[in-house]
Amino acid sequence: MSDKQKHSDEHTGVDTTGHVWDGIRELDNPLPRWWLWVFYATIAFAAVYWVLMPAWPGISSYTHGVRNHSDRAAVQQELARLKAARRADAARLTSASLEQIERDPALQAYALAAGASTFGDNCATCHGAGGAGGKGYPNLRDDAWLWGHGTLEDIEHTIRVGIRSDHPQTRQSQMPAFGRDGLLNGNQIVDLTQYVVALSGRQANRGSVARAAPLFAEQCASCHGAAGKGNPDLGAPDLTDGDWLYGSSPDAISSQIANGRGGVMPTWEGRLDDETIKAMAVYIHANSDGR
Amino acid sequence: MTVVIDRISQSSPRSGPVPSPTGSPSGPGAAGGGAPPPLYKKRVPIYPKLVHGPWRMLKWAVLVTLLGLYYVIPWIRWDRPGDLPDQAAMVDFAHGRFYFFGLQLWAQEVYYVTGLMIMAALGLFLVSSLFGRLWCGYTCPQTVWTDLYIAVERLFEGDRNARMKLDRSPTSFDKLWRKGGKHAVWLLIALATGGAWSLYFADAPTLWRDFWSGRAEITAYLSVGILTFTTYVFAGHMREQVCTYMCPWPRIQGAMLDAHSLQVTYRYDRGEPRGPHKKGDTWEGRGDCIDCNACVVACPMGIDIRKGSQLECINCTLCIDACNEIMDKVGRLRGLIGFDTDAAVSCRSKGQPASYRFLRGRTAYYAIALFVVGTVMLTGLITRSTVDLSVMRDRNPTYVRLKDGSIRNGYTLRISNKSATTRTLQIGFSGPADARVDAVGVEDGGPLTLTVAPDKVRTMRVFVTAPAASQSTHSQPAIFTLTDPVSRDVDRVHSVYLGPGEETP
Numbered sequence: 001m002s003d004k005q006k007h008s009d010e011h012t013g014v015d016t017t018g019h020v021w022d023g024i025r026e027l028d029n030p031l032p033r034w035w036l037w038v039f040y041a042t043i044a045f046a047a048v049y050w051v052l053m054p055a056w057p058g059i060s061s062y063t064h065g066v067r068n069h070s071d072r073a074a075v076q077q078e079l080a081r082l083k084a085a086r087r088a089d090a091a092r093l094t095s096a097s098l099e100q101i102e103r104d105p106a107l108q109a110y111a112l113a114a115g116a117s118t119f120g121d122n123c124a125t126c127h128g129a130g131g132a133g134g135k136g137y138p139n140l141r142d143d144a145w146l147w148g149h150g151t152l153e154d155i156e157h158t159i160r161v162g163i164r165s166d167h168p169q170t171r172q173s174q175m176p177a178f179g180r181d182g183l184l185n186g187n188q189i190v191d192l193t194q195y196v197v198a199l200s201g202r203q204a205n206r207g208s209v210a211r212a213a214p215l216f217a218e219q220c221a222s223c224h225g226a227a228g229k230g231n232p233d234l235g236a237p238d239l240t241d242g243d244w245l246y247g248s249s250p251d252a253i254s255s256q257i258a259n260g261r262g263g264v265m266p267t268w269e270g271r272l273d274d275e276t277i278k279a280m281a282v283y284i285h286a287n288s289d290g291r
Numbered sequence: 292m293t294v295v296i297d298r299i300s301q302s303s304p305r306s307g308p309v310p311s312p313t314g315s316p317s318g319p320g321a322a323g324g325g326a327p328p329p330l331y332k333k334r335v336p337i338y339p340k341l342v343h344g345p346w347r348m349l350k351w352a353v354l355v356t357l358l359g360l361y362y363v364i365p366w367i368r369w370d371r372p373g374d375l376p377d378q379a380a381m382v383d384f385a386h387g388r389f390y391f392f393g394l395q396l397w398a399q400e401v402y403y404v405t406g407l408m409i410m411a412a413l414g415l416f417l418v419s420s421l422f423g424r425l426w427c428g429y430t431c432p433q434t435v436w437t438d439l440y441i442a443v444e445r446l447f448e449g450d451r452n453a454r455m456k457l458d459r460s461p462t463s464f465d466k467l468w469r470k471g472g473k474h475a476v477w478l479l480i481a482l483a484t485g486g487a488w489s490l491y492f493a494d495a496p497t498l499w500r501d502f503w504s505g506r507a508e509i510t511a512y513l514s515v516g517i518l519t520f521t522t523y524v525f526a527g528h529m530r531e532q533v534c535t536y537m538c539p540w541p542r543i544q545g546a547m548l549d550a551h552s553l554q555v556t557y558r559y560d561r562g563e564p565r566g567p568h569k570k571g572d573t574w575e576g577r578g579d580c581i582d583c584n585a586c587v588v589a590c591p592m593g594i595d596i597r598k599g600s601q602l603e604c605i606n607c608t609l610c611i612d613a614c615n616e617i618m619d620k621v622g623r624l625r626g627l628i629g630f631d632t633d634a635a636v637s638c639r640s641k642g643q644p645a646s647y648r649f650l651r652g653r654t655a656y657y658a659i660a661l662f663v664v665g666t667v668m669l670t671g672l673i674t675r676s677t678v679d680l681s682v683m684r685d686r687n688p689t690y691v692r693l694k695d696g697s698i699r700n701g702y703t704l705r706i707s708n709k710s711a712t713t714r715t716l717q718i719g720f721s722g723p724a725d726a727r728v729d730a731v732g733v734e735d736g737g738p739l740t741l742t743v744a745p746d747k748v749r750t751m752r753v754f755v756t757a758p759a760a761s762q763s764t765h766s767q768p769a770i771f772t773l774t775d776p777v778s779r780d781v782d783r784v785h786s787v788y789l790g791p792g793e794e795t796p
Contacts, residue, residue, distance in 0.1 A: 034529070
C-alpha cells in the first residue's frame with residue numbers, strides 16, 4: 001500500500017502520506033493549531049467532570065463527585081413530583097360519579113389512561129392485554145356479561161368484590177358438577193348437551209332434546225331460566241347466545257355439565273385505591289359495548 | 292472535478308512575495324524538502340483591507356438587511372385570539388407550536404419545515420451550480436458576522452496597515468484601549484446575537500424583562516451564553532478557519548460547481564504575463580495584472596484568487612472591487628477579476644469567443660426538483676385543513692364477536708381543532724353494510740358530534756358493529772370523515788374494518 005518514496009502532490013505541492021487507495025493519495029497537511037487546543041480543552045473538561053460528577057468505578061462503590069448527582073434519584077424525584085401533580089385529578093375521580101367521569105372529556109381521558117395502565121398491570125394476566133379473555137376467562141370487550149349487565153356500576157362492583165373471592169360480599173354462585181357428583185347419569189348428560197346445543201340455535205338430536213326438556217326444567221332452569229337466557233344476578237350464563245366461557249362444542253358443553261366449573265376472580269378492594277378502581281371501571285366500560 | 296488549482300505558477304513564476312495563505316496550497320511541503328512537515332500549523336493572521344465598489348456596497352446592504360431581519364423579527368407583534376402568543380415569529384416548544392405571522396403549525400406538521408429545508412437545499416444547489424458560492428460569500432451567518440466584526444475592528448484599529456502596525460507595536464495605552472474597545476463591542480454584538488436567538492423561543496418583551504431581572508429560565512441564560520461565546524469566537528477569532536476546517540459545505544460544494552458555473556474568476560487570459568508596471572510604460576506584450584496584490588490583501592480568506600478557484604474561496608467578490616479600483620487607476624478595463632466561468636476564460640485564452648451555458652443538466656434537474664417540491668409544499672399549505680383527524684384502530688383484540696354474532700371493531704379518534712374558534716365537528720363513517728357506529732359518552736343513535744375548544748385535541752372512542760351477514764371478507768375499507776359544518780373543512784381518513792371473514796361459522 002505505501003511507497004517509501006517521497007511523493008508530492010503535483011497540484012498543491014503538498015507531500016502525501018505515502019498511502020494510496022485505488023490511486024487516491026492522502027495529502028499530509030498539518031492540522032490547525034487550535035485543533036490541538038480543543039483537544040486539550042476536552043482533557044481539561046474530563047478532569048473537571050471527574051471532580052464534579054460520578055466517574056470512576058471502585059471495588060464496591062464509585063466516586064460520587066462533589067455534586068453528588070444521581071440519575072436514579074432524579075428519576076425518583078421526578079416521579080414523586082408527577083404523583084403530586086396528579087393528586088388533583090385523582091381527587092376529582094374520587095368525588096365524581098362514574099357517569100360524570102364518562103361525560104367529562106378531561107376526566108374521561110384521565111380515567112382511560114390510568115385505567116389502561118392498571119388493567120395492564122393487574123388484569124391482563126387472565127383477561128389478556130386487550131381484554132379479549134380466553135377459555136375460562138371472560139372476554140371484557142364483547143356485550144355478554146356473566147354478572148350484571150355491563151353497566152359502569154356493575155363493572156365497578158365486580159372489581160371491588162371479585163367472584164367467588166374471599167370478600168364478604170363477593171359475587172357467589174356454584175354450578176353443580178352433575179356428572180362428577182353423580183347427580184345425572186351419562187345418558188342424561190348427553191341428552192342435556194344436545195338440548196343446550198339446540199338452545200343456541202344449532203342443529204341437535206331431536207330425540208335427545210325431547211328427552212332432556214323436563215330434565216332442563218328440573219335441574220337447570222332455576223338459574224339459567226326456563227328459556228336458557230341466564231341470570232346475570234347469579235352469574236348464570238345465557239345459553240342461547242354465541243358466547244361460551246368454556247367453549248361452544250358439544251364436548252365442551254358436556255364437560256361443563258359434568259364438572260360445573262366456576263372461575264375465581266380476586267377482590268381488588270383494599271389492593272387498589274378507590275380512584276384506581278373507578279378508572280378501571282371506566283376503562284373497561286369504554287372498551288366493552290359501553291352500555 | 293473542475294476545481295483547477297494554480298494554473299499560473301507553471302507558466303509564469305510569481306514575482307513578489309505573497310503572504311502565505313492560511314491552509315492553502317503553498318503549505319509546508321512546498322517549502323521544505325527534507326524536514327518532515329510540522330504536525331500542527333499556527334494560524335496566519337489575516338488583515339483584510341477595506342475596498343470600495345459596487346460589490347462591497349451590495350455586501351453592506353445584504354449585511355444590514357439580514358442582521359436587521361434577525362434582530363427585529365422577534366419584536367414584531369401579531370394579534371392572536373385567546374391565550375395564543377401575540378408574537379409574529381415564535382417557536383413554542385412547550386406547547387409544540389410554531390407561529391409565523393398568519394401561519395400556525397403544530398408539532399405533527401413538522402413536515403412543512405422538512406419541506407422548507409429540502410427546498411432550501413435544492414435552492415442552494417441551483418444557486419451554487421449557476422452562480423457559485425453566493426451563499427458563503429453573502430448570506431452565511433459566519434460571513435455576515437465576520438464582516439461585521441471586521442468593520443468593528445477597523446473602527447478601533449484602522450485599516451489593514453494600521454492594524455498590522457498595531458499588532459507589532461509594544462503594549463501601550465493606545466494599543467490597550469483600541470484592543471479593549473474592539474473586544475468589548477464584539478462581546479456586545481455576540482450577546483445581542485445570542486439574546487435575539489432566544490427571543491424566537493419565548494415572548495420577546497417578557498423574556499427581555501425576565502432576562503435582565505434574573506428571573507428567566509436557566510435554559511435562556513445557557514443558550515444566550517453559548518451563542519454569545521460561539522459568535523465571539525467564530526466571528527472574532529476563528530473567521531476563515533471555520534470555513535476552511537470546520538464547515539463541510541466547501542467540500543460538498545465542489546460537487547455542485549462545474550466549468551460553466553459563474554464564480555469569482557481571475558481572467559488569466561487577460562492578466563498574464565503579469566508584472567509591475569510603471570506609468571508611461573507600454574502595455575504591449577504583457578498582461579493587465581500589475582501584480583499589486585490588491586486582490587490578495589482584500590481577501591478575508593487570505594488566498595490569492597489568481598491561482599484559480601479553490602476550496603477556501605467563499606465568493607465574497609471583494610477582490611473584484613479591489614482589482615477594479617486598480618484597473619481604473621492604471622487606465623485598463625475593469626473586470627480583470629470578475630464573475631466569470633472557467634469555461635469562458637479557457638475559451639478566451641485559446642482565442643475563441645467565450646460561451647456561457649446556464650441551461651445544463653444539473654441546473655435543469657435542480658430547477659425542476661425545486662419547482663416540484665415547491666408546488667407540493669404550496670399546494671399542501673393552501674389546502675391545509677384547520678381540522679385534523681387521526682384514527683388508531685384497536686389491534687388487540689382485532690375484532691370482538693358479540694352475542695348476536697355481529698362483529699365489532701374499536702377505533703380511537705383524535706380530533707384536532709387548529710383554528711382560533713370553538714367548533715362543533717361532525718364525524719361521518721362509511722364502511723361495511725348495515726354497520727352501526729357508537730361512541731363512548733354519546734347517546735345511542737345520536738349524531739356523532741363533538742365540540743373542540745380552539746387549539747385543542749380531543750379523543751373519542753368509536754365502535755363499529757356490523758352484522759354477521761356483512762362479514763364478506765376479512766378486511767373491508769372503513770372511512771372516517773371529520774366535517775366542520777361552518778367552514779366546510781373536511782378531513783378524511785382511510786382505515787380498515789377487520790372481521791373473521793365468510794368461512795368462519
